[in-house]
Amino acid sequence: MLNPFRIAKRLRAIGLTGIGQRNAEFVLMYNQRRNYPRVDDKLITKKLALAAGLPVPQLYAVVREEHEIEELHEKLRGRESFVVKPAHGSGGDGILVITGRRGDRYRRSNGALLAREEFDHHISNMLSGLFSLGGQPDHALVEYCVQFDPIFDNVSYKGVPDIRIISFLGYPVMSMIRLPTRMSDGKANLHQGAIGVGIDIPTGITRRGVWGREIIREHPDTESTIVGLEIPHWDELLMIAARCYELVELGYVGVDIVLDKDLGPLILELNARPGLAIQMANGNGLLHRLRRVQELEQQGTLSRDPAERVAFSKANFPTL
Ligand SMILES: Nc1ncnc2c1ncn2[C@@H]1O[C@H](COP(=O)(O)OP(=O)(O)O)[C@@H](O)[C@H]1O
Ligand SMILES: [Mg+2]
Structure with missing residues (x-):
């Protein structure tokens, strides 16, 4: 031993x-x-x-309140790829790396498609602090997806x-x-x-x-x-x-x-x-x-x- x-x-x-x-x-x-x-x-x-x-990667949007999620789809309309992350996140938890679209859905970097409702639900969880240090309510950052x-x-x-x-x-x-x-x-x-x-x-x-x-x-x-x-x-x-x-x-x-x-x-x-x-x-x-x-x-x-x-x-x- x-x-x-x-x-x-x-x-x-x-x-x-x-x-x-x-x-x-x-x-x-x-x-x-x-x-x-x-x-x-x-x-x-x-x-x-x-x-x-x-x-730093360019900031596209910040989502602080539930009702802002709806507008986010509009703000991101012209963007093929972007990353959404909790401002107080760590360890990669909750991060969505979006690399493309298919109709109304978003494609994640692992290839999986995310329906709009799932996307909204995920961000709503992010705002409630599900992925954040200490579990405090948080805001979501949307930024340039690094190539x-x-x-x-x-x-x-x-x-x-x-x-x-x-x-x-x-x-x-x-x-x-x-x-x-x-x-x-x-x-x-x-x-x-x-x-x-x-x-x-x-x-x-x-x-x-x-x-x-x-x-x-x-x-x-x-x-x-x-x-x-x-x-x-x-x-x-x-x-x-x-x-x-x-x-x-x-x-x-x-x-x-x-x-x-x-x-x-x-x-x-x-x-x-x-x-x-x-x-x-x-x-x-x-x-x-x-x-x-x-x-x-x-x-x-x-x-x-x-x-x-x-x-x-x-x-x-x-x-x-
Ligand atoms: N803007 C981005 N573009 C591409 N990949 C990203 C981007 N932001 C984060 N990632 C991926 O997600 C991982 C975790 O992101 P990071 O910002 O470091 O948050 P965490 O605090 O959760 O580690 C990164 O190591 C990277 O692989
Ligand atoms: Mg990190």
């Missing part, structure tokens, strides 16, 4: 951090509660990003992959790309069944992946390799992640970005409590990297310049 003490020791050696430590030493210490709404409400995040000149860069066609099953970068005090410390699978229904959330693939910070090249608890090198649906892929616009992605520190003033934040084939990188959302599976996807722990940035903090040498922070991260945080 595996000795739990030896396992714990090995995990510490590679610097894996657990939920308790992440919360106590990083989330609570570096994220002020009053700034949480900036990331917990996707509408606020979008407005802040726009004001700061950071790229992912075709470079990832072979490794994402009918959906849009997203790239997560953890930014600590504005330094990008670790990253992964999340690839949708047949199971995850067009969404890139790991617990919906998407794959997480670690990305080397200095080069932007993918290393290896996890799917559930399994370490993988191929996409389970397409069997194409997920190792050695070069993420386009990598430096730009790192810069966006670095700039999100000033944007929301949260020290420890997960920045989720998608790559549109025409528009380039767009910020999808920010997260004040990003999950820890990114460590599995990288086969590397976060702790050593976080400590390295804390050393700068203790020395009083943290940089205020996002470009300088990116340069530091590229020099110091390879995926081993």
